[in-house]
Amino acid sequence: xxxxxxxxxxxxxxxxxxxxxxxxxxxxxxxxxxxxxxxxxxxxxxxxxxxxxxxxxxxxxxxxxxxxxxxxxxxxxxxxxxxxxxxxxxxxxxxxxxxxxxxxxxxxxxxxxxxxxxxxxxxxxxxxxxxxxxxxxxxxxxxxxxxxxxxxxxxxxxxxxxxxxxxxxxxxxxxxxxxxxxxxxxxxxxxxxxxxxxxxxxxxxxxxxxxxxxxxxxxxxxxxxxxxxxxxxxxxxxxxxxxxxxxxxxxxxxxxxxxxxxxxxxxxxxxxxxxxxxxxxxxxxxxxxxxxxxxxxxxxxxxxxxxxxxxxxxxxxxxxxxxxxxxxxxxxxxxxxxxxxxxxxxxxxxxxxxxxxxxxxxxxxxxxxxxxxxxxxxxxxxxxxxxxxxxxxxxxxxxxxxxxxxxxxxxxxxxxxxxxxxxxxxxxxxxxxxxxxxxxxxxxxxxxxxxxxxxxxxxxxxxxxxxxxxxxxxxxxxxxxxxxxxxxxxxxxxxxxxxxxxxxxxxxxxxxxxxxxxxxxxxxxxxxxxxxxxxxxxxxxxxx
Ligand SMILES: Cc1cc2nc3c(=O)[nH]c(=O)nc-3n(C[C@H](O)[C@H](O)[C@H](O)COP(=O)(O)OP(=O)(O)OC[C@H]3O[C@@H](n4cnc5c(N)ncnc54)[C@H](O)[C@@H]3O)c2cc1C
Numbered sequence: 001x002x003x004x005x006x007x008x009x010x011x012x013x014x015x016x017x018x019x020x021x022x023x024x025x026x027x028x029x030x031x032x033x034x035x036x037x038x039x040x041x042x043x044x045x046x047x048x049x050x051x052x053x054x055x056x057x058x059x060x061x062x063x064x065x066x067x068x069x070x071x072x073x074x075x076x077x078x079x080x081x082x083x084x085x086x087x088x089x090x091x092x093x094x095x096x097x098x099x100x101x102x103x104x105x106x107x108x109x110x111x112x113x114x115x116x117x118x119x120x121x122x123x124x125x126x127x128x129x130x131x132x133x134x135x136x137x138x139x140x141x142x143x144x145x146x147x148x149x150x151x152x153x154x155x156x157x158x159x160x161x162x163x164x165x166x167x168x169x170x171x172x173x174x175x176x177x178x179x180x181x182x183x184x185x186x187x188x189x190x191x192x193x194x195x196x197x198x199x200x201x202x203x204x205x206x207x208x209x210x211x212x213x214x215x216x217x218x219x220x221x222x223x224x225x226x227x228x229x230x231x232x233x234x235x236x237x238x239x240x241x242x243x244x245x246x247x248x249x250x251x252x253x254x255x256x257x258x259x260x261x262x263x264x265x266x267x268x269x270x271x272x273x274x275x276x277x278x279x280x281x282x283x284x285x286x287x288x289x290x291x292x293x294x295x296x297x298x299x300x301x302x303x304x305x306x307x308x309x310x311x312x313x314x315x316x317x318x319x320x321x322x323x324x325x326x327x328x329x330x331x332x333x334x335x336x337x338x339x340x341x342x343x344x345x346x347x348x349x350x351x352x353x354x355x356x357x358x359x360x361x362x363x364x365x366x367x368x369x370x371x372x373x374x375x376x377x378x379x380x381x382x383x384x385x386x387x388x389x390x391x392x393x394x395x396x397x398x399x400x401x402x403x404x405x406x407x408x409x410x411x412x413x414x415x416x417x418x419x420x421x422x423x424x425x426x427x428x429x430x431x432x433x434x435x436x437x438x439x440x441x442x443x444x445x446x447x448x449x450x451x452x453x454x455x456x457x458x459x460x461x462x463x464x465x466x467x468x469x470x471x472x473x474x475x476x477x478x479x480x481x482x483x484x485x486x487x488x489x490x491x492x493x494x495x496x497x498x499x500x501x502x503x504x505x506x507x508x509x510x511x512x513x514x515x516x517x518x519x520x521x522x523x524x525x526x527x528x529x530x531x532x533x534x535x536x537x538x539x540x541x542x543x544x
Pocket of ligand 1 (some may be wrong): 008009010011012013014034035036037043046047075076077078103104105106119120121155245275276277278284285286287288289318357
């Protein structure tokens, strides 16, 4: 009998996985796609819409699914019982599966209060209005900003460059444009050549760049920056912060992301895979989503009996920078220690030069739309393709560095976490049952437990998680901590200034913050004790 593969999601990763499975496993698998919306949105050209340089394309998902050899069911995945291999849906039904691939994407949320958050097509009109206001002389200073947490910053560069081109064409020269980013260099992920090419473009278009700064909020015409400073701005356009949808029974991070291995398997759960923006890989990009989908599909196909050797996910970033003018192509290979091999050229470096590159998806969508390659790229003036082979560890480090920039402070001689934390946290194992841990928490009179695997902190379980699990009617002696904990928790070291810890806790809404030495859990910080210690000292707003 064919392996029943349930794909939760109907976006880039889901479709690529369905296509890859059909190609690799053929009739060894049956594929069902479950998604709340019956449309597939091709979003990258959202940045071009306000300038009338492109439009977001929409495809009917049931038709795409059928063409990819899958069935389509409407509904959202709300929970997973990995033990009995059942997926719960928003319609209140359960779908049995042999293998589950979670590809539910991530939703945008405001990262910089006071700014116009650009989420995609929904904000086209807001950008159009902003352009009208600028042209009418009502707005004199506009900052385009990358908030902490956004590792994929390309769309904000595109918006800034296209705004400049749009205004130059209309001979509007009274406006000051700026770009603010926590990156060390513009488009840092794309290496030196990428950064230099973009810097050149920004300079050409008169856009001032401020790197190493985290935009926090816009108040009364002042954009507040961390670690320090402000910038005068009438309007700020910001990228959103992304979060995965909450799905019961899966080990999600505080942002709702799922930690996976190099083959897309969700840590510790048999036959559950994830791909795309919902994974905890920090770069949220369509091309990356398709590569993760391919890695997962290869593993699933091999397990279903296909004669292939599954290859691990090796991230290669390919992008197409829309600039509003003459095309330029960028490429970068970030080869962990092997040097920086990047290039910028006026020719495409892969084919088809689509905004979202997917081995199966790009030609499939092209064929579906009745063209040889996806239609958008050639029609977008000034498009710049970008290609980077990414060192996954380096990207994670970059994300961590951003957090450091955002939290700003080095210890300034004031109190540190070490002075307030409890040094005997309750530490439990991922395979412990909910019932066992609830009992231990009661006995220790604590509201949370740290979850460690071979001495490494992998999660935190709070009484709120226990409530959530019990409300979902799981069996306390069967459900495992791993399925209900918050994975890869935000943690601090003991020498973190107390104000930084308190700000992180209030901004995230945490009552407990794990303390680590490297990856080893060494303590727990409670909000009440920490706030008491920090009282009287000024807090540092992180804006998340
Ligand atoms: C403005 C903008 C510009 C971008 N530009 C580029 C670009 O130039 N190049 C590039 O490569 N990428 C770009 N991206 C990013 C790219 O669109 C995403 O990285 C990519 O779509 C992620 O794929 P995904 O399958 O993980 O999620 P999505 O494509 O977002 O799909 C998620 C799917 O899951 C469904 N879903 C949600 N919740 C549930 C649930 N609970 N159960 C079941 N299904 C659910 C949704 O309805 C949707 O079908 C851009 C994104 C935006 C917003």
